[in-house]
Amino acid sequence: MAKLNRIQMSTLPAPVLDRRQAVPALIERPQDFLVVGGLAGAAQELTAMTADAPSVFGLAGAMGAAPMMGLGLALAQPKRRVLVVTGDGELLMNLGALAAIAVQNPPNLAIICVDNGHYGETGNQDSHTGLGVALDVIARGAGIPVVHTINTEAEMDEGRRLLREGGGLCFILLRVTEGPPLKIKRNLQPHVARDRFRAALLGG
Amino acid sequence: MAEFDKDTGAATWPHALYDLLRRAGVTQFAYVPDAGHKVLIDRSLADPDAQSIPLTTEEEGVALLAGADLGGARGVLLMQSSGVGNCINMLSLTNGGRFPFLTLVSMRGDYGEGNPWQFAMGQAVEPVLKAMGVICLRAERPDEVIATASAALTMAFQSGMAVAVLLTQKLIGAKPF
Secondary structure, eight states: OTTSOOOSGGGSOOOOBOHHHHHHHHHSOGGGSEEEEOTTHHHHHHHHHTTSOTTEEEOSSSTTOHHHHHHHHHHHOTTSOEEEEEEHHHHHHTTHHHHHHHHHOOTTEEEEEEEOSEETTTTOEEOTGGGTOOHHHHHHHHTOSEEEEESSGGGHHHHHHHHHHOOSOEEEEEEBOSSOOOOOOOOOOHHHHHHHHHHHHHOO | OOSBOTTTOOBSHHHHHHHHHHHTTEEEEEEOOOGGGHHHHHHHHHOTTSEEEEOSSHHHHHHHHHHHHHTTOEEEEEEEHHHHGGGTTTHHHHHHHTOOEEEEEEOOSSTTOOOGGGHHHHHHHHHHHHHTTOEEEEEOSGGGHHHHHHHHHHHHHTTOOEEEEEEOHHHHOOOOO
């Protein structure tokens, strides 16, 4: 990787949190939210954390979709708290979505980016964040009003508070070490996930 | 209704189209700006009961409308033909999830186009949309816009299909260069 420019690595602490503990510790009760899980680790993790609950729509394709799906859902369901859980790779694919979300500023949307600095599904290549690109700075620049970075256990309480009581649009960057997410066998048919999500939320 | 406003000379169908979409329960208007959608964009910005959602790239709108459907809301994606190309992989979500999908595409690279840059994508709009499972309906004349849009609304929100209404350059005119 010597060919690639390592950006501001000296100013970023090395990640220490394991996502398999950190994601559940941050979200606590995922069933309290309407959840869009980005591919692939985040969707697997939220599916596992909820034992495949219908209130989680997990992606296994259409990379980059999760944040904007969360926006459409949040605008449609203003009384429910909507949670997007995505990864650094997916968010990097559609950074403009942060700007599109910021100009709507839906108070019921929270975005968690589980940043492991790697493309874990494709051979563990360094992602741009692994080379120092700072998604929290980008989110702030895009106009997301509350941005919180979790490097260690010490920042976890504030993250939990923002999800629960923050009462506004927020972006949480959860920096974790590389390694596998929680996993469970899940149905990958997107139309099945759509139908059961809608049935659970809307009835019929 | 007259096809053109007697004072301004402007076409009246864009206003009738906005009213039709709102009557059909469309509340989320997502767009990358285009002159062909100016009235719809301005009306959505002025409408307290609708959401007006400027995008940075058209594929964001495809994902947004899927999210809207999960929450029981209806939306429309307004884009120029060049934006269709930006949507292609994201339509995997629409197609695989069997999400209803409605887009209004203002065409370039079509009838009377004077900018050669527009032809590649303009001419590819129908084949690539069809390849991703999106049904294309063309509106060529002012008096067929409302009927075509009504048909598309039924196909999308009653039958659950993905539908594009192509607002052709015969309808909206070629931009002069």
